[in-house]
Amino acid sequence: MDFITTISENITQFLSYTGFANATFGHLIMILVGLFFLFLGIAKKWEPMLLVPIGFGIIVGNIPFPPGFQIGVYEDGSVLNYLYFGVVKGVYPPLIFLGIGAMTDFSTLISNxxxxxIGAAAQFGIFGAYMAASAFGGFSATEAGAIGIIGGADGPTAIFLSSRLAPDLMGAIAVSAYSYMALVPVIQPPVMKLLTTKKERLIRMRPARKVSQNEKVIFPILGLLLTTFVVPAGLPLLGMIFFGNLLKECGVTRRLANTAANPLIDIVTILLGLTVGASTQATTFLTDKSIKIFILGALSFIVATAAGVLFVKFFNLFLKEGNKINPLIGNAGVSAVPDSARVSHELGLHYDKTNHLLMHAMGPNVAGVIGSAVAAGLLLGFLA
Amino acid sequence: MIEIKMKVFFLKIFFFLFLTTAFVVVKGQGVRDIRINEILVKNDSNCIDQYGVHSGWFELFNTGYSTADVGGCYVTNDINNPTKYRIPKGDPRTQMSSRTYSLFYAYNNVDRGIFHVNFSLDEIGFLALFDGSGRVLIDSVSYDITSQRADVSLGKMENVPLEKATWEIMEEPTPNAINYTIVEKTRGEKYAETDKYGVIITITTMTIVFIVLFILAVIFYYTGKYFRKQTERHKQKKEIQLEAIPAVSNANELDLAAIAMALHLYFDDQHEIEQTGFWLNRSLNQHSQWSAKHILFKKSPKRK
Structure with missing residues (x-):
C-alpha cells in the first residue's frame, strides 16, 4: 500500500513540476509572441539576426516552471541569470558597438x-517619446528617458540606457526597439512619402568623393575625443564604436578588426538576443506599462523619421542647386543600420530607377549611431 | 615637401591633444581614495565594540569606485610616528568595496583584533592615515580635544565633492554609515518636478547633440579640404614621375587587366584575407575556361 502511495505521490510531484501545471495565460501569450518573432525572422527575413534569437529567447523565458530550481533568468545562480548579467550590467552593448565600429565605413560621412x-536631427524622436511618456504616459523622468531612447533605433543603446535608468522596463524597451527596427521598412516609407514632394524625391546627389586613408584613421580618434569630452557618460558606447573603427581603418590590426566585426559581435548578439528575449517573462512583461512602451516606441520611430526628413527639407533651403540633399535620406538619421538606409535607397529607386541613394543614406545612418550614443550619454548624465 | 607638411599637420594635432589633456586631472584609485570620514573622541553611550566597550572610534570611507585594501596602511595619532599602527594585511575584512565604511576602535588595545588600534583619540588631537610605505600621507584631521563633547562626533559630508568636504559637528554619530543622512531627490525626480513635460531637457539635449555633430562636421570639412589639396599635389607629382617612366610594352592585355583588378581589390579593401603581398603566377596550362578541353568535351558515356 505504501508502495502505491509513494508512486502516486511521486507522479503528483512530477506533474506539479511540469510546464503544463505551471502554465498561465500570460505564458501562452508570450510563447505566441515568441513564435511570431520567429515567423517574422525566418519566413519574412526581417532582421533575422535579431528576431530569431529574441523570439527563441521569449519562448525560453516563458516556459513555465516552479520557482526555486535556479532555472529562470531572474533566479540567482541560474545559467540564464549569469548570461543575463551582461545585459543588466551593460556589458554586451559596448561589445556590440565595438563590432559595429569595426564593420562601419564612415567614408560617406567623412566625404560629406x-x-x-541629419543624424542629429533624427534624435528628436527620442525626445518626442520622452515628452509623451512624461506628459501622458505617467512615467517618471528616468523611465521616460529609457523609453525615449527607443527612438534612437539602436538596440544596444536602448539596452545600455534602460539598464541604467529603468532596469524593470528593460525587457519591454529592448523588445520594442528591436521590433520596430525590424519594422523600419513598414514604418518609414509612409512618413517619407507624406512629407516629401515628387520633385524632392527625384533630387540627385553628387557622388561622394574618395576619402583618403589618413582621414579614415583620424576620424575615430577626433570623433572619440570630441564626443566624449563633451559627453563622458557616453564613453562605453562611443569609446567602443570609435575603437572598433580605428581597428578597421588603421590597416595594421586587420585580425583584431575581423574578430570584432565577425566572431565577437556574433557571439554577443546571440547572448544578448537570447537573454533579452528570455527576460520577457510573462509575470514581468505583460503589464499595461509594456503596452504603453510599445505605443511610445512606435511614436518615437515616426517622429524620428519625420524629424530627419523635415530637417533635410529645411537644410535644402540654404544649399545651392546641385548641392541639395534628397530628403528621402532623412529617415536614415534614425540609425537602424543599414535598414533605414536601404529604405531610402529602395524608395529612391521607386521614383527614379537610376537614382541610387544607398551610399548617401549611409552617411546620416552612421551619424545617427553616433548621435543616439551621444543622446544616451546626455540622458544618463542628466537623469541617472 | 608633402611629407614634411604631413608631419607638421600631425604635430599640430598632437599638440592640440596635448594641450587638451594637460588640463585633465588624473585621479588615482585604490588606497588613496580612502578617507577618514568620522571620528568620535568621547563615547559614553554610542556604539560598543564586540567586547561591550564604549570607546572612541574613527571611520574610514572608500570614496573611490573600486575596491581598496586598507590592509597594510598605517594609522597614527602622532605625525612624528607615522607607522604607529599597521592595519594587518590579508584579512578579507580590510577589503573596502566602493563607497563603503570601516570602523576602528581606539582605546589602545591591540589584543582585540585588527580593528582595535594601539592609541586613543583623546591623547593628541590628531589622526592620520598613511599608505603602505608609511611615508605618503593619505588623509589627516586635527581637532581640539577639550572641545569634544560626549557622543558628538566630527564627520565629513559625502554629498559634496571630496575636495570641498569640511569637518562638521554631528550631534547624532553615524558609525559604519553615511554621514549625510538627509534624503535627497534624485536628478530624475528633480527633473520631473521642474520639467514636467520634458521640454527643457529636449531643448538642452538636442542643442548639445547638434553642437557636437556640427563641430565634428566642421572639423571634417576642413580636414577633408586639407587632404584633398594634399591628394591633388601628390597626384600632380606622380603624373610628372609617370611621364618619366617608359611604357611597358612587353606585358599583354590580360596581364595588365589582372594587375589592375588586383590593385583595385587591394586598395579598395576588398581582399578577404590579409596578405602582405600578392603574386600573379602564369598558369602552366595555357588555356582558359573557354578553351579547356576537359571542360568543353563531352564526358565518355559509361556502360552500366
Whole structure:
C-alpha cells in the first residue's frame, strides 16, 4: 500500500513540476509572441539576426516552471541569470558597438560631413517619446528617458540606457526597439512619402568623393575625443564604436578588426538576443506599462523619421542647386543600420530607377549611431 | 615637401591633444581614495565594540569606485610616528568595496583584533592615515580635544565633492554609515518636478547633440579640404614621375587587366584575407575556361 502511495505521490510531484501545471495565460501569450518573432525572422527575413534569437529567447523565458530550481533568468545562480548579467550590467552593448565600429565605413560621412546634422536631427524622436511618456504616459523622468531612447533605433543603446535608468522596463524597451527596427521598412516609407514632394524625391546627389586613408584613421580618434569630452557618460558606447573603427581603418590590426566585426559581435548578439528575449517573462512583461512602451516606441520611430526628413527639407533651403540633399535620406538619421538606409535607397529607386541613394543614406545612418550614443550619454548624465 | 607638411599637420594635432589633456586631472584609485570620514573622541553611550566597550572610534570611507585594501596602511595619532599602527594585511575584512565604511576602535588595545588600534583619540588631537610605505600621507584631521563633547562626533559630508568636504559637528554619530543622512531627490525626480513635460531637457539635449555633430562636421570639412589639396599635389607629382617612366610594352592585355583588378581589390579593401603581398603566377596550362578541353568535351558515356 505504501508502495502505491509513494508512486502516486511521486507522479503528483512530477506533474506539479511540469510546464503544463505551471502554465498561465500570460505564458501562452508570450510563447505566441515568441513564435511570431520567429515567423517574422525566418519566413519574412526581417532582421533575422535579431528576431530569431529574441523570439527563441521569449519562448525560453516563458516556459513555465516552479520557482526555486535556479532555472529562470531572474533566479540567482541560474545559467540564464549569469548570461543575463551582461545585459543588466551593460556589458554586451559596448561589445556590440565595438563590432559595429569595426564593420562601419564612415567614408560617406567623412566625404560629406554636413550629413552628420541629419543624424542629429533624427534624435528628436527620442525626445518626442520622452515628452509623451512624461506628459501622458505617467512615467517618471528616468523611465521616460529609457523609453525615449527607443527612438534612437539602436538596440544596444536602448539596452545600455534602460539598464541604467529603468532596469524593470528593460525587457519591454529592448523588445520594442528591436521590433520596430525590424519594422523600419513598414514604418518609414509612409512618413517619407507624406512629407516629401515628387520633385524632392527625384533630387540627385553628387557622388561622394574618395576619402583618403589618413582621414579614415583620424576620424575615430577626433570623433572619440570630441564626443566624449563633451559627453563622458557616453564613453562605453562611443569609446567602443570609435575603437572598433580605428581597428578597421588603421590597416595594421586587420585580425583584431575581423574578430570584432565577425566572431565577437556574433557571439554577443546571440547572448544578448537570447537573454533579452528570455527576460520577457510573462509575470514581468505583460503589464499595461509594456503596452504603453510599445505605443511610445512606435511614436518615437515616426517622429524620428519625420524629424530627419523635415530637417533635410529645411537644410535644402540654404544649399545651392546641385548641392541639395534628397530628403528621402532623412529617415536614415534614425540609425537602424543599414535598414533605414536601404529604405531610402529602395524608395529612391521607386521614383527614379537610376537614382541610387544607398551610399548617401549611409552617411546620416552612421551619424545617427553616433548621435543616439551621444543622446544616451546626455540622458544618463542628466537623469541617472 | 608633402611629407614634411604631413608631419607638421600631425604635430599640430598632437599638440592640440596635448594641450587638451594637460588640463585633465588624473585621479588615482585604490588606497588613496580612502578617507577618514568620522571620528568620535568621547563615547559614553554610542556604539560598543564586540567586547561591550564604549570607546572612541574613527571611520574610514572608500570614496573611490573600486575596491581598496586598507590592509597594510598605517594609522597614527602622532605625525612624528607615522607607522604607529599597521592595519594587518590579508584579512578579507580590510577589503573596502566602493563607497563603503570601516570602523576602528581606539582605546589602545591591540589584543582585540585588527580593528582595535594601539592609541586613543583623546591623547593628541590628531589622526592620520598613511599608505603602505608609511611615508605618503593619505588623509589627516586635527581637532581640539577639550572641545569634544560626549557622543558628538566630527564627520565629513559625502554629498559634496571630496575636495570641498569640511569637518562638521554631528550631534547624532553615524558609525559604519553615511554621514549625510538627509534624503535627497534624485536628478530624475528633480527633473520631473521642474520639467514636467520634458521640454527643457529636449531643448538642452538636442542643442548639445547638434553642437557636437556640427563641430565634428566642421572639423571634417576642413580636414577633408586639407587632404584633398594634399591628394591633388601628390597626384600632380606622380603624373610628372609617370611621364618619366617608359611604357611597358612587353606585358599583354590580360596581364595588365589582372594587375589592375588586383590593385583595385587591394586598395579598395576588398581582399578577404590579409596578405602582405600578392603574386600573379602564369598558369602552366595555357588555356582558359573557354578553351579547356576537359571542360568543353563531352564526358565518355559509361556502360552500366
Amino acid at each position: 560631413p554636413k550629413l552628420m546634422l
